[in-house]
Amino acid sequence: xxxxxxxxxxxxxxxSVREDRYxxxxxxxxxxxxxxxxxxxxxxxxxxAEQRARYQAMxxxxxxxxxDRHPHRVIHYGFLVFREEAPLAFFDPGVGxxxxxxxxxxxxxxxxxxxxxxxxxTGMLRFGRLTPASVLALLLPLFVVxxxxxxxxxxxxxxxxxxxxxxxxxxxxxxxxxxxxxxxxAALAALPIGVATLVxxxxxxxxxxxxxxxxxxxxxxxxxxxxxxxxxxxASSFRASSRSALAQLIAVWVxxxxxxxxxxASVAGAVHPLPSRAEFxxxxxxxxxxxxxxxxxxxxxxxxxxxxxxxxxxxxxxxxLPVNWGGVVSREGEAVTSRIHEEQQRDLVEGxxxxxxxxxxxxxxxxxxxxxxxxxxxxxxGPEAVEAFRAQAExxxxxxxxxxxxxHISEIHYExxxxxxxxxxxxxxxxxxxxxxxxxxxxxxxxxxxxxALALWILIPLLGLGVARARLARVGxxxxxx
Amino acid sequence: xxxxIVIRNEWRLLMADRPLRLALGxxxxxxxxALANGVVWTRFQESTVEVAQAGNVERALAIEQELTDxxxxxxxASPFSDPRLxxxxxxxxxxxxxxxxxxxxxxxxxxxxxxxxYYYDVNIYTNESSFHQxxxxxxxxxxxxxxxxxxxxVVYLLPLLVLALSFNVLSEExxxxxxxxxxxxxxxxxxxxxxxxxxxxxxxVGMVLAVSLAGILVAGDFGAPGRILLWCAAxxxxxxxxxxxxxxxxxxxxxxxxxxxxxxxAWLVLVVVLPAAINIAAGLLHPLPSRVQMxxxQREASNEAVNQRSELLxxxxxxxxxxxxxxxxDEPGLGALAWAATDAVNRRLEEVTAExxxxxxxxxxxxxxxxxxxxxxxxxEVLIDAAGTxxxxxxxxxxxVRVFAERWREFFVPAILASEQMNAGVLSDVPQFRLAxxxxxxxxxxxxxxxxxxxxxxxLAGAGAGVGLGRVRGAD
Numbered sequence: 001x002x003x004x005x006x007x008x009x010x011x012x013x014x015x016s017v018r019e020d021r022y023x024x025x026x027x028x029x030x031x032x033x034x035x036x037x038x039x040x041x042x043x044x045x046x047x048x049a050e051q052r053a054r055y056q057a058m059x060x061x062x063x064x065x066x067x068d069r070h071p072h073r074v075i076h077y078g079f080l081v082f083r084e085e086a087p088l089a090f091f092d093p094g095v096g097x098x099x100x101x102x103x104x105x106x107x108x109x110x111x112x113x114x115x116x117x118x119x120x121x122t123g124m125l126r127f128g129r130l131t132p133a134s135v136l137a138l139l140l141p142l143f144v145v146x147x148x149x150x151x152x153x154x155x156x157x158x159x160x161x162x163x164x165x166x167x168x169x170x171x172x173x174x175x176x177x178x179x180x181x182x183x184x185x186a187a188l189a190a191l192p193i194g195v196a197t198l199v200x201x202x203x204x205x206x207x208x209x210x211x212x213x214x215x216x217x218x219x220x221x222x223x224x225x226x227x228x229x230x231x232x233x234x235a236s237s238f239r240a241s242s243r244s245a246l247a248q249l250i251a252v253w254v255x256x257x258x259x260x261x262x263x264x265a266s267v268a269g270a271v272h273p274l275p276s277r278a279e280f281x282x283x284x285x286x287x288x289x290x291x292x293x294x295x296x297x298x299x300x301x302x303x304x305x306x307x308x309x310x311x312x313x314x315x316x317x318x319x320x321l322p323v324n325w326g327g328v329v330s331r332e333g334e335a336v337t338s339r340i341h342e343e344q345q346r347d348l349v350e351g352x353x354x355x356x357x358x359x360x361x362x363x364x365x366x367x368x369x370x371x372x373x374x375x376x377x378x379x380x381x382g383p384e385a386v387e388a389f390r391a392q393a394e395x396x397x398x399x400x401x402x403x404x405x406x407x408h409i410s411e412i413h414y415e416x417x418x419x420x421x422x423x424x425x426x427x428x429x430x431x432x433x434x435x436x437x438x439x440x441x442x443x444x445x446x447x448x449x450x451x452x453a454l455a456l457w458i459l460i461p462l463l464g465l466g467v468a469r470a471r472l473a474r475v476g477x478x479x480x481x482x
Numbered sequence: 483x484x485x486x487i488v489i490r491n492e493w494r495l496l497m498a499d500r501p502l503r504l505a506l507g508x509x510x511x512x513x514x515x516a517l518a519n520g521v522v523w524t525r526f527q528e529s530t531v532e533v534a535q536a537g538n539v540e541r542a543l544a545i546e547q548e549l550t551d552x553x554x555x556x557x558x559a560s561p562f563s564d565p566r567l568x569x570x571x572x573x574x575x576x577x578x579x580x581x582x583x584x585x586x587x588x589x590x591x592x593x594x595x596x597x598x599x600y601y602y603d604v605n606i607y608t609n610e611s612s613f614h615q616x617x618x619x620x621x622x623x624x625x626x627x628x629x630x631x632x633x634x635x636v637v638y639l640l641p642l643l644v645l646a647l648s649f650n651v652l653s654e655e656x657x658x659x660x661x662x663x664x665x666x667x668x669x670x671x672x673x674x675x676x677x678x679x680x681x682x683x684x685x686x687v688g689m690v691l692a693v694s695l696a697g698i699l700v701a702g703d704f705g706a707p708g709r710i711l712l713w714c715a716a717x718x719x720x721x722x723x724x725x726x727x728x729x730x731x732x733x734x735x736x737x738x739x740x741x742x743x744x745x746x747x748a749w750l751v752l753v754v755v756l757p758a759a760i761n762i763a764a765g766l767l768h769p770l771p772s773r774v775q776m777x778x779x780q781r782e783a784s785n786e787a788v789n790q791r792s793e794l795l796x797x798x799x800x801x802x803x804x805x806x807x808x809x810x811x812d813e814p815g816l817g818a819l820a821w822a823a824t825d826a827v828n829r830r831l832e833e834v835t836a837e838x839x840x841x842x843x844x845x846x847x848x849x850x851x852x853x854x855x856x857x858x859x860x861x862x863e864v865l866i867d868a869a870g871t872x873x874x875x876x877x878x879x880x881x882x883v884r885v886f887a888e889r890w891r892e893f894f895v896p897a898i899l900a901s902e903q904m905n906a907g908v909l910s911d912v913p914q915f916r917l918a919x920x921x922x923x924x925x926x927x928x929x930x931x932x933x934x935x936x937x938x939x940x941x942l943a944g945a946g947a948g949v950g951l952g953r954v955r956g957a958d
Contacts, residue, residue, distance in 0.1 A: 122849060123863065125761055129758055129761040130758040258638055262627055266629060268624065269624055273526070275619065278530055278537075383622055
């Protein structure tokens with residue numbers, strides 16, 4: 001009986017939305033924007049991925065086609081890697097456009113990734129790009145508001161609310177019905193984007209997408225939109241007029257989706273300022289100068305290393321060592337400089353993470369922020385994916401350089417060092433590079449706050465509806481009576 | 483006279499409306515916060531620029547000291563960084579940091595200044611790939627979100643306040659039944675709406691301009707009156723656009739609720755949806771040339787060059803006879819050989835980059851046409867251009883650094899080719915970077931187009947509102 005009443009109210013709500021030409025038009029618009037966004041993003045991602053794969057293959061071929069070379073020459077020749085976008089980047093590109101896409105790996109130093117998309121576009125990009133994720137997170141809530149702001153208040157204004165109550169529907173059933181009806185319309189609007197995303201991801205055209213990630217995205221956006229449905233019905237039941245419910249809901253949207261994200265980012269930047277690039281570079285240089293210069297054989301650090309080697313092999317001069325001393329200096333120097341670079345880099349990333357944490361606190365105020373954060377994490381396009389690429393590329397670089405140094409130590413004689421060459425067959429022995437996106441579990445584990453924010457986003461309006469149930473019949477009546 | 487009465491009454495009405503009073507107060511707070519945010523960012527940039535400039539002086543002093551010591555018989559600290567070697571003095575050790583001082587109104591609009599580099603280290607190895615190094619070590623998440631600056635408040639939030647103040651400017655009178663009464667006086671609907679909106683516009687625009695001028699005062703830079711005027715003009719035109727749009731919608735004689743829905747819809751479309759859709763459409767219709775391709779081409783260029791050094795030297799000397807004098811014809815030094823390879827790489831890089839840049843410029847020109855569709859895009863462009871944080875100023879800076887790097891090479895390379903040694907005497911002749919900042923007049927000329935289009939949109943909406951209001955009668 002209770003469920004039947006709720007379903008009747010839900011059907012009534014869907015019906016009234018269907019009769020509203022304005023809302024039907026908006027529904028068409030949202031669906032069209034969503035489909036355009038999915039197809040556009042898919043096209044963009046495919047062409048980028050294709051180019052990246054082509055040029056990565058080219059760089060690998062160039063590596064293999066190197067002539068016979070001295071290993072230290074190869075260290076300076078270096079290697080170029082490109083950041084692969086996660087398969088779901090077409091759905092939510094995350095910070096992809098704002099981070100570097102290519103990284104040059106060479107000896108003695110860590111370069112930073114260059115060529116972010118945004119640097120090559122115009123300032124217009126600041127307005128954001130229409131992506132499937134932004135349609136779901138920014139525009140669909142407005143559609144939900146348009147479809148539901150009048151759900152309860154219009155019944156009250158027309159006087160049909162009393163009729164419903166008189167016919168035996170309880171306030172709880174009416175509210176549940178309104179939520180279900182508005183939710184059904186919202187689901188209808190979200191469905192095409194979901195289906196299109198699922199089809200593209202399922203076709204394997206963008207790379208393997210795990211069912212877990214798809215389910216995660218579905219869950220996040222379902223919860224987020226459900227929260228909007230609840231808030232919309234709540235505002236509609238609390239406000240005496242549809243007009244003031246609409247004004248209030250739009251104000252809520254502006255605050256949550258436009259103002260708080262920027263405010264959060266600016267507070268994060270103010271609370272945990274990052275060094276400038278010049279300062280960062282200077283810090284690295286200072287730290288490097290403290291330990292010594294691997295290119296300077298008279299450096300104290302390397303002098304003690306030499307004495308240690310001479311003692312270990314019981315010889316008196318480096319010429320007599322069974323290993324190539326030049327290679328040893330290069331390897332130990334690389335170990336020291338890499339450690340320093342890595343330490344400084346870790347500090348920097350730690351600073352960025354502290355900023356991100358402030359943003360996730362802001363996520364408690366804005367479910368839009370929390371949703372965006374979770375969506376990026378599940379899609380594998382968040383800041384941690386960029387950092388994972390950097391860390392993996394650095395590990396690859398270090399491995400590459402030290403293998404070359406080992407070849408230098410074992411295969412090249414100290415005497416007449418520079419004139420010797422290693423046969424080119426060696427170049428095929430090196431592993432290739434591939435980006436591995438951070439695992440889903442790890443990405444979500446660090447986002448307990450965002451998950452909690454999303455849970456609150458549903459719980460608080462639910463509690464509100466509990467209060468609204470008790471006053472449903474009274475709102476607007478008191479004012480009319482007084 | 484009538485206007486004065488209308489304005490006095492409007493003020494009373496406004497102050498009686500608590501939500502509106504709240505909205506106005508909140509808006510004022512956000513303006514001040516945005517300004518503070520911008521000022522902090524400007525200070526950060528200024529201190530970075532200062533550190534960079536101090537670094538130039540410090541390096542020069544240390545080198546001068548060491549050169550003097552060497553002349554007096556001391557040994558260089560390390561054979562690898564002997565300042566007498568031209569490839570050391572002109573190389574990383576003696577590098578000169580070329581800086582772009584923050585734009586005059588950066589505190590008002592951060593614009594592209596958190597994304598694009600505003601300083602480059604220049605030495606003899608500076609080439610096209612140096613220009614692609616990253617900008618600040620900013621978190622990509624913050625870059626994506628963008629700064630909370632005055633430009634953001636003006637472009638995104640100001641229209642909403644304007645709409646909240648004026649969506650029912652006429653419809654409310656009708657709904658309360660006072661319209662007929664008002665229009666029975668010797669005033670036209672046009673006059674009443676104009677007076678009401680003029681009052682509100684004065685209030686809103688006055689707030690924004692007061693905070694803007696306070697920001698300029700804090701930054702202490704009144705040296706760019708052209709830019710300040712441009713900023714004010716864009717704020718006024720954009721705010722008026724929304725007021726006039728509201729008047730037009732009011733003239734359609736629908737209910738206040740209908741007006742509110744349509745106006746908020748217009749805000750959504752013009753400020754949120756259209757720019758985002760334009761960005762995706764631009765990416766599909768006019769994709770920018772591949773950067774990956776450019777990187778790979780750059781790399782290929784270096785490979786070729788290094789494989790054929792001596793050949794390259796011969797070619798280099800053919801191309802640059804003025805450099806050949808110092809080279810001992812039959813036994814070129816190692817420095818000369820290395821330089822020939824470096825130069826060949828640079829030339830090839832320039833070719834590759836020039837080609838890429840031409841294609842990119844064409845695509846961006848196409849993409850930029852779409853900005854005429856949205857007053858928000860137009861306003862953003864004028865605001866950041868006026869502030870000196872737009873794309874154009876950074877591009878101009880980069881091309882000046884390019885020229886400077888060329889001068890730097892011309893100064894040091896002949897000595898490298900001739901294996902000459904430098905001494906303290908040359909230090910005063912080492913090139914210094916002097917920024918030739920764009921003149922206000924250039925900025926005004928460049929921003930004139932979008933500002934004119936914005937004014938045109940304003941005129942269109944104004945004409946619509948004028949005609950519509952002309953038809954309003956008290957008996958409606």
